[in-house]
Amino acid sequence: MKHVKLVLACVLFGGLNIFLSLNYHSHSHWYTYHDILWADRAGYFAYLPSKWGTQGALSSELGPRTGHGFHIDESGRMVTKYTCGVALLIAPFYYTGHAIGSLLGHGNDPYGPVDHLVVPVSAGILATLALLLLGIMLRHRWSMPATILALVLVFLGSNLFYYTIGDPGMSHVYSFFLFVCTLFLLDRRMRNGPSIAFDILLGIVMGTILLIRPTNAVFLLGSIWLARSGQLKAQESDTARTTGFAQSRMWPILLAATLPLLLQAFYWQRTFGTPVHWSYTDESFMNWAHPRIFRVLFSTNNGAFAWSPLFAFVPLAALHVLKKGQKWWALMSIFLFVAVVYMSGSWWVWHFGCGFGCRNLVEYLAVFAFPLTGSIDRLIRRFGWWPVIAVVCLIVAYEFKLVYSYDGCWHGGEWDQSEFLQLLFGPTK
Numbered sequence: 001m002k003h004v005k006l007v008l009a010c011v012l013f014g015g016l017n018i019f020l021s022l023n024y025h026s027h028s029h030w031y032t033y034h035d036i037l038w039a040d041r042a043g044y045f046a047y048l049p050s051k052w053g054t055q056g057a058l059s060s061e062l063g064p065r066t067g068h069g070f071h072i073d074e075s076g077r078m079v080t081k082y083t084c085g086v087a088l089l090i091a092p093f094y095y096t097g098h099a100i101g102s103l104l105g106h107g108n109d110p111y112g113p114v115d116h117l118v119v120p121v122s123a124g125i126l127a128t129l130a131l132l133l134l135g136i137m138l139r140h141r142w143s144m145p146a147t148i149l150a151l152v153l154v155f156l157g158s159n160l161f162y163y164t165i166g167d168p169g170m171s172h173v174y175s176f177f178l179f180v181c182t183l184f185l186l187d188r189r190m191r192n193g194p195s196i197a198f199d200i201l202l203g204i205v206m207g208t209i210l211l212i213r214p215t216n217a218v219f220l221l222g223s224i225w226l227a228r229s230g231q232l233k234a235q236e237s238d239t240a241r242t243t244g245f246a247q248s249r250m251w252p253i254l255l256a257a258t259l260p261l262l263l264q265a266f267y268w269q270r271t272f273g274t275p276v277h278w279s280y281t282d283e284s285f286m287n288w289a290h291p292r293i294f295r296v297l298f299s300t301n302n303g304a305f306a307w308s309p310l311f312a313f314v315p316l317a318a319l320h321v322l323k324k325g326q327k328w329w330a331l332m333s334i335f336l337f338v339a340v341v342y343m344s345g346s347w348w349v350w351h352f353g354c355g356f357g358c359r360n361l362v363e364y365l366a367v368f369a370f371p372l373t374g375s376i377d378r379l380i381r382r383f384g385w386w387p388v389i390a391v392v393c394l395i396v397a398y399e400f401k402l403v404y405s406y407d408g409c410w411h412g413g414e415w416d417q418s419e420f421l422q423l424l425f426g427p428t429k
Contacts (some may be wrong), residue, residue, distance in 0.1 A: 017124030021165040041169025042069030043082035049110035050078035081279035085212035093122040123168030146377035172362035179366035203256025291345030300420040307357030317375035329370040354409035
């Protein structure tokens with residue numbers, strides 16, 4: 001009965017996410033920057049209707065109409081600078097959706113109605129699964145009230161909510177899902193010992209993480225360090241098999257990790273004539289010596305703290321639990337927070353264009369959730385429920401107001417307080 005209730009709750013929650021996303025975009029026009037398959041999103045998605053690189057069902061006019069996320073070259077090949085990691089995660093929903101569409105007699109035109117339904121469905125379901133797995137790991141370590149409040153904060157109190165319902169075509173909710181899966185599989189490995197099947201799955205997940213965004217290597221390195229050093233466990237006194245990862249061979253994981261990378265190499269070889277290709281020409285970490293750290297954190301133009309105040313609590317929560325039995329999670333959170341903020345500030349366009357806050361931090365909430373939950377658990381014990389719930393509600397209300405007032409792109413300046421206050425206190429869209 002307990003499992004039935006959990007499955008029912010997940011179905012309802014996933015359905016609610018899908019409904020909210022469809023409702024959010026119910027008045028959006030296709031082939032504009034409000035479209036869930038516009039520009040970057042169209043490029044991520046293009047592998048599916050193009051049959052993984054050939055022209056497939058794509059016409060040459062679709063590239064410009066969908067924001068130049070891809071184009072069809074003279075040889076009829078689909079050319080995009082984006083990798084196929086997001087498409088791999090959407091693929092099961094894409095092929096299922098098109099099969100159902102064919103049975104019902106609906107058109108299966110590329111970037112048509114079926115595709116505009118597939119994307120919010122995949123994002124809503126994967127976000128739900130990620131929160132379920134994350135909740136299981138958090139509950140192993142802390143109380144149920146702290147776990148629930150932390151999950152509410154991570155999803156509803158951050159820009160993860162926006163990238164699930166407001167911009168589900170971007171890579172962030174998919175990377176968040178993969179980050180959580182990595183931690184869950186490593187956690188299971190520490191508790192139950194190595195398994196070839198799970199190691200292969202872990203390798204594929206890690207390879208896809210790296211494929212979606214190479215800078216995600218910092219997460220993979222941190223996760224492997226936690227596991228190999230025996231720190232990926234519930235408490236410092238946990239008797240789980242903390243040496244299992246360090247003593248077992250990693251070859252199944254490493255071999256499996258090459259599978260999604262080989263798929264991308266095949267596309268690059270066929271399209272560009274080389275198995276390794278850097279497609280982000282004229283885009284680099286040109287500001288590495290003078291990163292725009294302050295702007296990344298505080299600017300009205302996608303500043304992390306301005307758009308999602310929860311991120312300001314991440315380093316505070318990490319410091320709070322640093323000496324309280326979860327020091328390794330705290331250290332990893334601090335390391336990743338600093339690394340991502342530095343890399344974002346070093347990129348040639350530090351605000352990353354039309355986004356909602358510092359979107360590069362979204363997937364790292366999979367790690368940040370651990371010190372946040374530990375801190376919430378201690379705050380509840382010290383101050384009781386109501387003060388903590390009040391703060392959570394304030395953060396969620398702040399985020400909701402921005403999400404439902406945002407136009408999809410920030411049109412103000414880097415320090416345009418009046419425009420930001422209008423967004424925060426003005427009417428919703």
